[in-house]
Amino acid sequence: MRRATFRLVVLASGSGTNLQAILDTLHGREGIEVVGVGSDKPDARALERAADAGIETSVFPRDEYAGREARDLAMAGWIEVRRADLVVLAGYMQLLSPAFVARFRNRIVNIHPALLPTFPGLDAIGQALEAGVETTGVTVHFVDEGVDTGPPIVQREVPVPVGRDRDRLEEAIHRVEHELYPEAIRMIARGMVRIDADDPRAVVTDK
Numbered sequence: 001m002r003r004a005t006f007r008l009v010v011l012a013s014g015s016g017t018n019l020q021a022i023l024d025t026l027h028g029r030e031g032i033e034v035v036g037v038g039s040d041k042p043d044a045r046a047l048e049r050a051a052d053a054g055i056e057t058s059v060f061p062r063d064e065y066a067g068r069e070a071r072d073l074a075m076a077g078w079i080e081v082r083r084a085d086l087v088v089l090a091g092y093m094q095l096l097s098p099a100f101v102a103r104f105r106n107r108i109v110n111i112h113p114a115l116l117p118t119f120p121g122l123d124a125i126g127q128a129l130e131a132g133v134e135t136t137g138v139t140v141h142f143v144d145e146g147v148d149t150g151p152p153i154v155q156r157e158v159p160v161p162v163g164r165d166r167d168r169l170e171e172a173i174h175r176v177e178h179e180l181y182p183e184a185i186r187m188i189a190r191g192m193v194r195i196d197a198d199d200p201r202a203v204v205t206d207k
Contacts, residue, residue, distance in 0.1 A: 006189035009036040009084040011075075011092040016046025018090040018111060021178035022185065023053050032189050036082040038075060040094050056082075062094065072100035079104070086188060089143065090181070098145045106195055108143035109188070111181050113173045115139060115155055120148035125170055128160065135159050136169070138176045140184035142195075142203065151203045153193055154184045 008026075010019050019037065026032045037050035037057045047057045058078050065071035071094075079087060089110040101108065114124035115137040121127075128136040137157040144150040156176050161168040187193050187205060196202040 004031060006032045007035045007083055007085045008032065008088050008185065009038065009079045009082050009086075010034055010046075010050075010088045010090050011038050012046035012090045013039055013041050013044055013093040014046065014091045016044065016049045016090065017174065018177055018181050019046050020049050022088065022090070022182055023049065023055075025182040026185060027053065027055075030186065030189070032186070035084060036079070038078065040071075040092070046090070068095070069097045069099060072097040076100055076103050086185065088181075088185065095147070096143065101143060101145050106142055109153065109184065110141060110143050110148075110150070111177055112139045112141065112148050113137075113177065115157065116141060116148055116152055125166065125173065129164055129166060129169070133160060136173070138173060138180050140180055151195065151201055153187070153203050153205065154180060156180050 008022070010022065012019050023034060027034045034055050037046060037055055039047055039059055040062055042059045042061065047059070050057045060071050060075045062068065062071055065074065085107065087104050087108040089108065112124060114128060116139040119127040119136070135157050137155055139152050139155045141148070141152045142150040158172050158176055161172065192206040194204050196204050
């Protein structure tokens, strides 16, 4: 039986604008609560946003651990103490170890500024502009052991602006991210998202 509160832990490395969108639209509403924000960067603006909202934070600098596996082990323990139902990557710029992904299988989500499987990895916006496409977009997906290879949950197209101005495209993509990520998390919290029993690479959504 699902607990009355659906608990999120958010991992972020930078400014935390997607975290802020989650705080503004979901935290403390509809039975959803952000119960922790972790980062690999002690000076991440995301930690300040969390503290301003009264949310517990923790920092896991990679250079303080013997390696990625040791860091992820410590981080996983911290997340489990928070009793998180979902781990939300919001600009978290470290690769997660396979052991971490396996420990939270189908309970880690990420957002990517492209219509996966096109333009995975770094600088997806630059990749789209270089490829000359007229439309790119945003994908929220479950995280697996690959780089942006997990099953997509929701996607939304974003037209490339006339003149192919990168700043305008980034602004448009960020606006969609700030809408789509909370929407996807809300769907998961309501039990509207599940892995296809016949195809573990696919997601079924009930809308």
